[in-house]
Amino acid sequence: MQQPNRLRPFFENITFDREDNEMIVNFGPQHPSAHGQLRLILHLQQEQIVKAHPDVGYLHRGMEKMGENMIYNEFMPTTDRMDYIASSSNNYGFALAVEKLIDVHVPRRAKVIRMMLLEINRLISHLFWLATTALDIGAMTVFLYAFREREYLMDIIEDYCGARLTHAAIRIGGVPLDIPDNFIPDLKDFLDKLPANIKDYEDLLDTNRIWLMRMENVGIIPEEMALSWGCTGPMLRASNVAWDIRKEEPYELYDEVEFEVPYSDKCDNYARYKIYMQEMRESAKILYQTIDMYAETVKNNETELMAHSPQYISAPKLELMTQNYSLMQHFVLVTQGMRPPVGEVYIATESPKGELGFYINSQGGPYPYRLKLRAPSFWHTGILTDLLPGHYIPDVVSIIGTTNIVFGEVDR
Amino acid sequence: MRAYKPKDDVQKKSYYTDRYWVAPMVPKSMVEDDAVFAADLAAIKAKFDVSDAYIQVEQMVVYIKPEDNVGVLKLMKEELGYTQLSEMSAIDWIAKQGQFEIFYQMLSMGKRKRIRVKCFIDQNQAIESVNPLFRSADWSEREMFDMFGVKVNNHPYMKRILMPDDWEGYPLLKTYPLQGDEFAAWYEVDRIYGKEARAIIGPEIRDSARVDRYDTERFSRLGFEVPMGAEPKAVDAEETPLAYQEEGGVFMIDKFEDDKTEIISDRKR
Numbered sequence: 001m002q003q004p005n006r007l008r009p010f011f012e013n014i015t016f017d018r019e020d021n022e023m024i025v026n027f028g029p030q031h032p033s034a035h036g037q038l039r040l041i042l043h044l045q046q047e048q049i050v051k052a053h054p055d056v057g058y059l060h061r062g063m064e065k066m067g068e069n070m071i072y073n074e075f076m077p078t079t080d081r082m083d084y085i086a087s088s089s090n091n092y093g094f095a096l097a098v099e100k101l102i103d104v105h106v107p108r109r110a111k112v113i114r115m116m117l118l119e120i121n122r123l124i125s126h127l128f129w130l131a132t133t134a135l136d137i138g139a140m141t142v143f144l145y146a147f148r149e150r151e152y153l154m155d156i157i158e159d160y161c162g163a164r165l166t167h168a169a170i171r172i173g174g175v176p177l178d179i180p181d182n183f184i185p186d187l188k189d190f191l192d193k194l195p196a197n198i199k200d201y202e203d204l205l206d207t208n209r210i211w212l213m214r215m216e217n218v219g220i221i222p223e224e225m226a227l228s229w230g231c232t233g234p235m236l237r238a239s240n241v242a243w244d245i246r247k248e249e250p251y252e253l254y255d256e257v258e259f260e261v262p263y264s265d266k267c268d269n270y271a272r273y274k275i276y277m278q279e280m281r282e283s284a285k286i287l288y289q290t291i292d293m294y295a296e297t298v299k300n301n302e303t304e305l306m307a308h309s310p311q312y313i314s315a316p317k318l319e320l321m322t323q324n325y326s327l328m329q330h331f332v333l334v335t336q337g338m339r340p341p342v343g344e345v346y347i348a349t350e351s352p353k354g355e356l357g358f359y360i361n362s363q364g365g366p367y368p369y370r371l372k373l374r375a376p377s378f379w380h381t382g383i384l385t386d387l388l389p390g391h392y393i394p395d396v397v398s399i400i401g402t403t404n405i406v407f408g409e410v411d412r
Numbered sequence: 413m414r415a416y417k418p419k420d421d422v423q424k425k426s427y428y429t430d431r432y433w434v435a436p437m438v439p440k441s442m443v444e445d446d447a448v449f450a451a452d453l454a455a456i457k458a459k460f461d462v463s464d465a466y467i468q469v470e471q472m473v474v475y476i477k478p479e480d481n482v483g484v485l486k487l488m489k490e491e492l493g494y495t496q497l498s499e500m501s502a503i504d505w506i507a508k509q510g511q512f513e514i515f516y517q518m519l520s521m522g523k524r525k526r527i528r529v530k531c532f533i534d535q536n537q538a539i540e541s542v543n544p545l546f547r548s549a550d551w552s553e554r555e556m557f558d559m560f561g562v563k564v565n566n567h568p569y570m571k572r573i574l575m576p577d578d579w580e581g582y583p584l585l586k587t588y589p590l591q592g593d594e595f596a597a598w599y600e601v602d603r604i605y606g607k608e609a610r611a612i613i614g615p616e617i618r619d620s621a622r623v624d625r626y627d628t629e630r631f632s633r634l635g636f637e638v639p640m641g642a643e644p645k646a647v648d649a650e651e652t653p654l655a656y657q658e659e660g661g662v663f664m665i666d667k668f669e670d671d672k673t674e675i676i677s678d679r680k681r
Contacts, residue, residue: 056573056574057572057573057574057575057576060574060575062583064559064584065583065584065588065590066590068423068424068584069423069424069590070424100469101438101469103438225547227495227496228545228546228547228548229547229548230496230497230498230499230546230547230548241521243521248521248524249524336426336427336428337426339433339435340438341435341436341437341438342435342436342437342438343437343438343440343468343469344438344468344469344473344528345438345468345469346469346471346498346499346517346526346528347469348498348519348526355498357498357499357517359499359501359515359517361503362438363435364435364436365425365426365435366426367423367424367425367426369503370503370504372499372501374498374499374517378551379548379551382547382548382550382551383547385550386547411574412574
């Protein structure tokens with residue numbers, strides 16, 4: 001029986017000592033392989049899990065509440081803190097939702113830059129996934145290799161926006177800056193080396209006996225279960241559903257680039273690993289194409305970076321400095337915020353983790369009336385309830401690894 | 413007289429709104445404009461009451477009765493191919509009409525279409541769980557209960573998910589202040605040190621941007637700064653000069669003396 005006192009309060013109705021053979025283990029919230037703040041309450045028979053109960057909320061910051069008390073532009077840096085591994089994709093999802101609400105046309109050059117940022121973020125996120133999961137399984141070398149490559153990408157991002165982790169690099173209506181001169185040569189250098197790097201990782205892992213034992217036929221998510229649990233992204237594609245929002249409901253310029261959507265019918269951890277590796281190659285393919293698209297905008301002298309809609313988005317600096325009315329509108333936008341029309345919007349984008357959705361209900365005020373953040377990791381954590389029973393303790397680590405959950409996003 | 417602030421909605425409000433301001437609307441279009449949505453709506457209308465339906469930002473919005481939610485979602489999943497429940501939650505309209513609005517965001521991968529099914533429930537009305545149809549509703553409904561206090565019938569594990577189990581109040585209600593209420597301010601003090609320590613510790617400061625100039629525990633008094641860890645200065649102590657001339661630094665003017673200045677006529681001098 002628990003003896004609650006001041007320092008050990010009685011929070012849950014859990015009896016750890018039981019008469020039967022079942023043992024209850026608390027996995028996390030500070031377990032190094034729990035990827036942040038996941039707490040799993042596992043009911044065990046010997047080493048086999050009979051019941052799993054994921055407990056989340058240790059990183060809950062109330063972002064939806066914060067969003068309802070902030071003007072739209074103010075909320076942008078907060079979205080960085082959702083999926084902090086790939087923060088530009090959160091920025092982008094929010095920006096796109098507001099752009100649909102206010103119906104503005106984003107200039108082509110801004111779209112190309114955004115696509116570059118999104119795909120660089122996808123590479124960063126997948127490299128980070130590979131590094132941490134490999135480390136959980138015990139492959140230290142892969143961790144070091146993948147972090148080395150991730151560092152190059154972070155440098156490229158840093159050259160663009162000055163930040164490495166929380167970029168806030170995308171604005172509602174476009175991007176704030178053009179890319180610096182060294183951006184494209186650096187990116188090309190990186191992309192040219194990437195295939196060899198990915199081959200290195202695969203040489204280390206693909207036929208590695210330990211890796212195979214921990215990954216193959218472990219954590220099998222059947223197609224119905226993945227759909228029912230709202231799985232998206234690589235989790236869903238590993239379960240035999242070829243669904244990629246970039247392909248099926250194209251946003252930005254994804255309908256102009258060529259890429260494949262890898263999927264697998266194996267449904268296990270190993271299938272998810274292969275999909276992450278393949279997606280990195282596809283991202284590189286997209287990045288090569290965006291470099292050409294950028295060169296084209298330079299050739300056509302399309303220099304606009306922000307949408308022209310002075311009612312919602314501040315006019316360019318030159319206009320602010322020369323035209324009184326633009327300055328007045330800018331002052332109102334900064335001090336009071338834009339007021340989108342009355343209505344609601346739900347926009348889903350393909351973040352590295354899956355479907356990242358933003359639901360905004362606007363009542364015509366400068367603050368959203370309701371802001372719902374649909375984070376893919378939330379359901380990828382929930383599925384552990386049904387996925388873990390039947391598995392053994394070591395499988396928990398590899399399953400949490402391949403679900404690729406980020407707690408900034410689960411708890412918001 | 414102090415300005416009256418409504419208690420039923422304590423969210424931040426714009427401090428100024430032009431009295432001639434009329435908010436525009438996000439355009440809505442008829443469901444008939446889209447053949448796929450029209451067929452889906454006809455199938456729903458054949459069995460259930462639909463009070464309103466329209467297309468907004470490429471997605472169909474359908475208003476149904478709250479007691480039909482499981483039936484409509486079952487029909488959509490099994491016959492119309494909407495195999496995924498992307499998201500569901502509530503919107504607080506209590507101040508306006510005493511109701512919550514529940515929305516279910518559905519996705520059909522075969523048709524590449526998204527439908528938002530919505531219904532209104534009264535403040536104390538419970539809604540039936542759609543967990544048997546979509547397992548994703550398990551956590552969504554728990555989150556909705558956690559954030560709004562909307563009760564869900566026949567849910568397998570109706571407990572708080574993000575907030576602590578023993579939390580009081582529902583954070584996303586419009587009546588709940590951003591910095592938390594009285595209960596929130598004492599929550600950690602009570603749990604860690606006990607209620608009897610309240611007088612010693614005081615309530616938690618939940619406004620992270622607050623600066624109290626008389627709080628010498630966390631901040632020095634402005635103008636009476638002392639080095640880290642030193643005793644705070646007495647009230648009648650000499651004031652620390654806020655601006656002082658650094659050696660070799662930029663020359664600073666303490667006092668502007670009009671008679672010692674010179675007016676330069678040639679600006680390129």
